[in-house]
Amino acid sequence: MSELTAKDLDQKDNKHYKYLVFIGRFQPFHSGHKAVIDEALKRADEVIMLIGSANLPRSLRNPFTVDERTAMIKGAYSENEAARIHCVALDDALYNDTRWLKYVQAGVRSVTGDLHANIGLIGHSKDSSSYYLSLFPNWASVAVPNYQNLSATPIRDSYLMGATPTPERTPESTRKVLNEFKTSADYKQLNEEAGFIDTYKKQWEAAPYPPTFMTADALVVQSGHILLVERRSMPGRGLWALPGGFLNPKETLFDACIRELREETRLKVPEPVLRGSCHSQHTFDDPYRSARGRTITQAFYLQLKNDAKGLPKVKGGDDAAQAFWLPLAELDAKMMFEDHYAIITKMVGL
Secondary structure (H helix, E strand, O other): OOHHHHHHHHHOOOOOEEEEEEOOOOOOOOOOHHHHHHHHHHHHHEEEEEEEEOOOOOOOOOOOOHHHHHHHOOOOOOOOHHOOOOEEEEOOOOOOOOHHHHHHHHHHHEEEEEEEOOOOEEEEEEHOHHHHHHHOOOEEEEEEOHHOOOHHHHHHHHHOOOOOOOOOOHHHHHHHHHEEEEEEOOHHHHHHHHHHHHHHHOOOOOOOOOEEEEEEEEEEEOEEEEEEEEEEOOOOOOOOEEEEEEOOOOHHHHHHHHHHHHHHEEEEHHHHHOOOOEEEEEEEEEOOOOOOOOEEEEHHHOOOOOOOOOOOOOOOOEEEEEEEEEHHOOOOHHHHHOOOOHHHHHOOOO
16 A cells, blocks of 8 residues: 555545434434444534434334434533534335435435535444445445444343343433333333233243244225224234234245234125235345344235225224224324334335
8 A cells, every 4th residue: 555545544534524424223322322422523513313213103122202312312412512413313214225315315414405515424333334335425434433332222122121221331311311211101011012022032942043933914905095903912002003913834925914814804805806906915024123033024915996885894803903994195104013114115105
């Protein structure tokens, strides 16, 4: 390497930015995240925090709202420092990188007003994979070592099981939010669900390998309405979901889809009509899509013909507290179980 090239690289490493962008879920915000922001405040005039998994229902993976996470972040800094930190909600777009990139660009532009400003991305070294960087070719990358190898997952999991995070792992601002949240009805429900999942997973402790589960889901649309169920049991009790369930040992995925659809909704449509209405199918396999463990689902999109008589009658059964037709315009990501909102938007093209 020439002396000039080494000098150029050194200058690049010490470059100062107008904006540095930190993308994460911060569930919860911990001391490792704070170390990244500390460095960003040294290297940039302003820091943009894109807070992911916004506009989702509370769950074991995403228990805290954007407002709560913003309070954790800004509360860890002085008034002057906090004024330089911009917290922006970032929606998920599972199974659609292009849509997620659009959300990221929109979030950054809401602060900068210009995507061609002096902008860089900052994060832990593990986030600086070639794939991740390839999504943002116009922005420089600033890698920061993972502070004490901290991860939000064990902090979150132990907290939802009843533990209190320690000062070594979380700023005081985070502990304040967590202590307040612990007195809420929402925490009580998540704590109950965490215990359920812990017991559920213990059934498989003796297995030689972590199990992978297979499910089938039915996405049924007619006349601009989608057929949903309200979940009766944990996990996700009370949330809206696609009718579906686990595959039986001696049935095909499509057979499982039709069986679960009829069991959970009592849909008044003859089975041959349902089978003849399959428009498409798609596999959804995000590793974190279910708290129960690695769960892959095959979703089948059934398009029923418009009928002047109206929508077919439905009634909740089996695992469903109720079944109902919902106008597609009224879909609400905050009410949807696991990744079912992402499945719907992917397959229907919303």
